[in-house]
Amino acid sequence: MEPEDRVIVAIAGLNALIGALDRDGYRVLGPTVRDGVIACGDISGVDELPAGWSDEQDGGRYRLTRSGAETIFGFTSGAQAWKRFLHPPRQRLWRATRDGDRVRVHAEPAPDERFAFIGVRACDLHAIAIQDRVLTEGAYPDPFYTARRKELFIVAVNCARAGGTCFCTSMGTGPAATSGFDIALTELPGEGGSSFVAQAGSPRGAALLRDVADRPATAEECAAAEAIVARTAASMGRAMPDHDLRALLLDNPDHPRWDDVADRCLTCGNCTMVCPTCFCTTTEDSADLSGTESTRTQRWESCFTMDFSYIHGGSVRASSRARYRQWMTHKLATWIDQFGTSGCVGCGRCITWCPVGIDITEEVAAIAQG
Amino acid sequence: MDQMAEPRMAHPLVPRVAHVRRRWRDGPDVWTLEIEDGAGSGFMPGQFNMLTVFGVGEVPISLSGDPADGNRIRHTVRAVGPVTRALARLRPGDPLGLRGPFGTGWPTDALDGRDVVIVAGGLGLAPLRPAILQLLARRDRIGRLTLVYGARSPDQILFARQQDRWGRRSDIEVAVTVDHATSPWRGYVGVVTTLIPRAVSDPANTVALVCGPEIMMRFAAAALTDAGLPETAIHLSMERNMKCAVGLCGHCQFGADFLCRDGPVFRLDRIARRLALREI
Structure with missing residues (x-):
């Protein structure tokens, strides 16, 4: 992506993006503060995102903290991965009803939910791509996953900070989002609140960005965004040993x-x-209890x-x-x-x-x- | 087809409905079901189906009937868990859910001109029975055919009457051994591997098909290689927990292989290293 393709989106623009996705029929999901962690939940506006929150992570340890800044995406991976929506923890497959000796099997219809994920990190983009291979590219694709995945809209966020247990740099999976998104954002902290250097990764993303962007990003803003990601890459909490x-x-x-x-x-x-x-x-x-229906x-x-x-x-x-x-x-x-x-x-x-x-x-x- | 009336997409985990035609006992706690599978599309010897008892659960069971019987299929189960016990209680006319067939089969089409040694332990004869029936149906295409079978005790010999009939034929040699003999038994006593050397006369031209408990297969593989068979001529049917049978649920992994998709029948050279590992 050339720098000239990058645009500046203000907080209001991000809010407008969430609204536009909602109006398009998406169930918009993003990071929220819940139960003492950052968890993925339904959001209807930028106000519900965890502005000012950060986290400390180490082996067996997670603490939400106040970051002291008003950045929206100043935290790192939460406990929940996005798989809970695409490949949910529980999923009914079919129901069988019995009428005398006659049994009918009623297959669960394919889900028609359209998800928009806000704030997907580079590691999780790679994770989604991996589950795509597992669940959709074999001889027997999972039709429920495939249906949800086909409709998915992804707004990625480049990490401005590495968590204490992060090691994406050594796995070649981050911290920069390079593919697999519709829109990718890098948060630039500012006096009057954050703004975002945004780039489109798909025609759908480009169309939405045109509506919510303020202006093209300057060369300085693009360089600042790249410096943030480079700093994150250099400050990983951990590294996977470099071995086969x-x-x-x-x-x-x-x-x-x-x-x-x-x-x-x-x-x-x-x-x-x-x-x-x-x-x-x-x-x-x-x-x-009557033995006429099973699931x-x-x-x-x-x-x-x-x-x-x-x-x-x-x-x-x-x-x-x-x-x-x-x-x-x-x-x-x-x-x-x-x-x-x-x-x-x-x-x-x-x-x-x-x-x-x-x-x-x-x-x-x-x-x-x- | 009842379930075709429902609006549905083809989810590989949704069973079709089939009905039990007959059921009979084939040993202590062992039952064979003959099932009318109207939507069946044939199977390869060694393959398995997923059988559902509605409201109870689903289990993988190998096909034990003759592949030439078309939609009238057989499954032989030992009633040991909730689902297999419920399967064994099904009566003629009862519905059950069916998915499959799945998995790799015995290489029965690649045995022309070869001697074939079939090594089975206990219920392991069930997935080998379709191969034996298929080979007997085109007996002139292969060389010497031997079945070496081991059971715990004489009353646990699977398909005993059919084995007797095979034993009286001149075109298949049958050798049966038991771990523990009871009074009228006059046959061999001991582990099945002791019968392997005499079943192999031309090791370079012999193919072995093996199915039984994993420990028995490990020793059978060793006895067959000791008898001079190359690893590439030994085929084994492995067993692991299976839930989906289509490579999606992860349960049946055996190293990098999914047993449901890459097995259950493997050539020994592919799995020899793993077969030697415990708890893999």
């Missing part, structure tokens, strides 16, 4: 570090719930549960060592064989939300040490 991770993990299924991490891991599955690429699901069947519901599942690998007689991965090894080896190694990309985008959520602060970058480093 696929070979490293496939060559080390019996490394003693798996026993070490198993002593700490609670197998709670938090890492898989907050991971923006973890896609595993299971199903639950329920029946009404199958898909829900998120974690490879850390005993049920996950259960076959008659027991679980294949009964030890926490085997379950942690499965999660990390899948994420960083076999995912590449399956989908042509790593399953990790360096968002750091698994580190922050691990109750005992297990750090995937540290575990890799320990194995890499031999």
